[in-house]
Amino acid sequence: MSLTAALDSARASLMASGIQSSTISRNIAGASTAGYSRKIAVLDNLPNAGVYVAAIQRAASGGLFTNVLTATSASAKQSAIYDGLQKIATSTVDDPELEQSPTAQLTKLKQALQQYANSTDNATLAQAAVASAKDMATALNQATKTVQSVREGADADMVTSVANINQLLTQFDKVNTAIVRGTITCDDVTDYLDQRDSIVSKLSQEVGVSMSLRANGDAALYTDSGVVLFDKTARTVSFTATNVYTPGTTGNAVYIDGVPVTGANSVMPLKTGKLAGLAELRDNATVTYQSQLDEVARGLIDAFKEVDQSGAALPDVPGLFTYPGAPAMPASATISVGLAGTISVAASVDPAAGGNPNLLRDGAISGNAAYNYNTTGNAGFSARLQQLINEMDAPQPFDTTAQGKPSGSVIEFASSSASWIESQRKAADDSVQYQNTLLDRSTAALSNVNGVNMDDEMSLMLQVERTYSASSKIISTVDEMLQSLLAAVGN
Incomplete structure (x- = not known):
């Protein structure tokens, strides 16, 4: 993989992590709001372009609703x-x-x-x-x-x-x-x-x-x-x-x-x-x-x-x-x-x-x-x-x-x-x-599907932070390699 491709992939990962982080924050803020359904950032990959957020979906069940x-x-x-x-x-x-x-x-x-x-x-x-x-x-x-x-x-x-x-x-x-x-x-x-x-x-x-x-x-x-x-x-x-x-x-x-x-x-x-x-x-x-x-x-x-x-x-x-x-x-x-x-x-x-x-x-x-x-x-x-x-x-x-x-x-x-x-x-x-x-049982069953679980959201937030950190590290490493390459060419 070229350095440019690696840089583009890391940049895409950072953007996706940002949207994921924003979605998680949105879930946490809406956890206590009546009628709020958990939102999910759906990820996908493009060849030579890396990961991206394909859509924002919500957890829902038509039958339970x-x-x-x-x-x-x-x-x-x-x-x-x-x-x-x-x-x-x-x-x-x-x-x-x-x-x-x-x-x-x-x-x-x-x-x-x-x-x-x-x-x-x-x-x-x-x-x-x-x-x-x-x-x-x-x-x-x-x-x-x-x-x-x-x-x-x-x-x-x-x-x-x-x-x-x-x-x-x-x-x-x-x-x-x-x-x-x-x-x-x-x-x-x-x-x-x-x-x-x-x-x-x-x-x-x-x-x-x-x-x-x-x-x-x-x-x-x-x-x-x-x-x-x-x-x-x-x-x-x-x-x-x-x-x-x-x-x-x-x-x-x-x-x-x-x-x-x-x-x-x-x-x-x-x-x-x-x-x-x-x-x-x-x-x-x-x-x-x-x-x-x-x-x-x-x-x-x-x-x-x-x-x-x-x-x-x-x-x-x-x-x-x-x-x-x-x-x-x-x-x-x-x-x-x-x-x-x-x-x-x-x-x-x-x-x-x-x-x-x-x-x-x-x-x-x-x-x-x-x-x-x-x-x-x-x-x-x-x-x-x-x-x-x-x-x-x-x-x-x-x-x-x-x-x-x-x-x-x-x-x-x-x-x-x-x-x-x-x-x-x-x-x-x-x-x-x-x-x-x-009604109580039906509401509880629906809540289990579309409700926000704070523990799950915090766990997912940690995963996103790790991904963000790894992507940042890749960008930093690529930057150092490019700086070294430029320095070598200049000499």
């Missing part, structure tokens, strides 16, 4: 559902000491009626029974408000989620364009690739997403149901909020490029992600629980209805518990949407409204004497109270779409409703725990 995206989206969906169910369960069925659940209130009402039946001439017990009935109605009213509040909150969170998605897609567009341009001009785009992966990771929290790579580093994004989120340009995600929710309110669908991805009319519904979880909570779980509350209210009105005692075959009418549709009775075994929010105790029996609590014992709460059970006005009359107690335990049919006990007493149905919401909450919690564990 996909696993992280999938686990992130699944966890976000279940977390959204669990958080909503937790609020409902905490307010309507938790804390037995407070006896706030419909089942607890029904049990208290039954006990109050029994005490009144044992001493029908006791005005205090009559008032206590009516007060217990009012607590029952209030519990159903408040439970309805809680459920609709959770639906309103989910709808508002969907607005935020959609805004986040659109913002992330805009960011993705800019970074993806920079990657394509940099790839075409052979620039180092590894930092842009990190940024793009970070954007997709954030996007996966909002919606289930997959990324498809194409020529020149270009990428396309799709939802987990196959709807295009980004292909050359970002698709518009739109949603119109519903600010006030009542039991009969149907929330609006989310659209991606005009295609509905949530709601009953969606042919390609989102499967995972926070947005899917919020839609599931708003449109399904809460609606089902509201239906159960409405069936408890209907069951109460039916159990306490008054039947014609005159023989005139008059229709049954609401008694202790009434609603805006009175004097008609709610249809049997049919959900009356929103009934739990409007059920109340008849004013005619409520002392606070100037009513007579003894009508609970005697009947004719509706104001029609044909429904009077105590025709003799006997203060010791208890047959009607015993009948009401028995009716609370008597089986009746319930709407099967409410997903509670299809046939049983109103107390049994209320108990099945409490069990349903608890099972839904537990299932969501179990799924969150599982998905979080899966």
